Amino acid sequence: MAEVALTGVGKVYPDGTRAVTDLNLAIADGEFLVLVGPSGCGKTTALRMVAGLEEISEGEVTIGDRVVNRIPSRDRDVAMVFQSYALYPHLSVRDNIGFGLSLRKLPKAEIRAKVDRAAEILGLTDHLGRKPRNLSGGQRQRVAMGRAIVREPQAFLMDEPLSNLDAKLRVQMRAEIARIQRDLGVTTIYVTHDQTEAMTLGDRVAVMKKGELQQVAPPQELYDRPANLFVAGFIGSPAMNLLQGTLNADAENPGLAVGGQHLTLPREVLRDREGLRAYQGREVVVGIRPEDMEDAELAETADGARLRSTAELVEAMGSDVLVHFAVEAAQVVTEDTKELARDAGTDVLGSLDAPRTDMVARFSPRTRV
Numbered sequence: 090m091a092e093v094a095l096t097g098v099g100k101v102y103p104d105g106t107r108a109v110t111d112l113n114l115a116i117a118d119g120e121f122l123v124l125v126g127p128s129g130c131g132k133t134t135a136l137r138m139v140a141g142l143e144e145i146s147e148g149e150v151t152i153g154d155r156v157v158n159r160i161p162s163r164d165r166d167v168a169m170v171f172q173s174y175a176l177y178p179h180l181s182v183r184d185n186i187g188f189g190l191s192l193r194k195l196p197k198a199e200i201r202a203k204v205d206r207a208a209e210i211l212g213l214t215d216h217l218g219r220k221p222r223n224l225s226g227g228q229r230q231r232v233a234m235g236r237a238i239v240r241e242p243q244a245f246l247m248d249e250p251l252s253n254l255d256a257k258l259r260v261q262m263r264a265e266i267a268r269i270q271r272d273l274g275v276t277t278i279y280v281t282h283d284q285t286e287a288m289t290l291g292d293r294v295a296v297m298k299k300g301e302l303q304q305v306a307p308p309q310e311l312y313d314r315p316a317n318l319f320v321a322g323f324i325g326s327p328a329m330n331l332l333q334g335t336l337n338a339d340a341e342n343p344g345l346a347v348g349g350q351h352l353t354l355p356r357e358v359l360r361d362r363e364g365l366r367a368y369q370g371r372e373v374v375v376g377i378r379p380e381d382m383e384d385a386e387l388a389e390t391a392d393g394a395r396l397r398s399t400a401e402l403v404e405a406m407g408s409d410v411l412v413h414f415a416v417e418a419a420q421v422v423t424e425d426t427k428e429l430a431r432d433a434g435t436d437v438l439g440s441l442d443a444p445r446t447d448m449v450a451r452f453s454p455r456t457r458v
């Protein structure tokens with residue numbers, strides 16, 4: 090196990106495509122770091138540079154106390170787990186897991202013991218004699234994990250390892266990976282485009298966009314204090330509602346003009362009058378998490394600002410009900426508890442309450458529906 094550090098790392102492919110720009114990340118010994126971002130943001134490229142599968146154009150990658158830029162992949166002491174499990178179809182589960190160790194010519198008894206232990210951790214003991222084609226997707230993914238575990242590497246590097254599994258298995262394996270990583274304490278970098286996976290797995294999550302790191306923070310901090318609009322919109326499902334508004338900080342009733350409506354500002358925000366003045370008369374973006382809106386009957390405070398609109402679409406999701414409504418051009422989604430059945434066409438009334446952050450541009454309102 091080791092710390093992995095990327096310092097000023099950049100990648101320009103031979104055809105001139107810039108995939109990663111000035112990436113700085115320090116992953117602590119034993120930490121689980123998730124790299125997340127939309128397709129093409131450079132996360133796979135970043136991981137492959139750490140793995141030694143892609144040349145590093147700029148900057149430095151260190152694993153433990155070694156700069157590995159010029160060290161070939163096989164000598165970096167890291168284990169990759171890919172989305173395609175890359176198992177050998179003609180080999181048994183036991184031989185697949187032990188393959189790397191056999192190549193290294195470890196004594197047979199030692200290989201056997203290591204494979205047995207990995208199989209036990211992964212719940213594969215009863216399947217060691219089988220061939221990959223006779224396994225389920227989840228079991229195949231476990232075999233791929235097993236191959237990484239037996240190598241006892243300094244770091245696990247995982248590239249979308251769950252994306253070939255169906256939704257239910259994905260959730261199950263996600264918990265499994267979290268457990269295994271915790272038990273083994275191996276430094277892990279995990280790439281995914283799925284923000285739910287990122288939030289549930291990572292000790293910290295690094296959000297990338299167009300080759301650049303946007304923010305790296307523990308999941309809750311990312312959620313509560315997104316560093317910019319991209320992170321605010323990317324993290325959270327359903328996504329944060331982002332509304333354009335104009336701030337009027339000087340008025341007797343300071344607030345925001347949003348979609349032709351006036352929103353009173355939450356008390357906590359009003360306290361920072363100086364901070365507000367900087368935004369006077371300017372266009373700002375109001376971010377409202379869907380789950381921060383609630384039904385008029387359940388609202389804790391009655392004195393907040395209100396957003397009035399009409400429910401356009403109601404989606405019953407079982408535990409939650411999503412209500413879509415439009416505020417001028419913006420589409421807003423609110424998350425309601427299921428006992429509050431809603432019909433499209435009902436009036437929607439929202440009120441701002443406590444702010445989630447200290448930024449003028451973001452509030453966490455309780456919205457009355």
Ligand code: ATP
Pocket residue numbers: 102103104106107108126127128129130131132133134135282
């Ligand atoms: P995805 O989730 O779709 O895999 P990603 O975030 O992992 O995306 P990368 O695969 O790292 O993104 O690609 C980053 C950028 O680099 C993209 O614009 C991609 O087209 C480009 N790219 C990737 N591999 C190469 C290559 N071999 N040559 C040229 N450009 C490449």
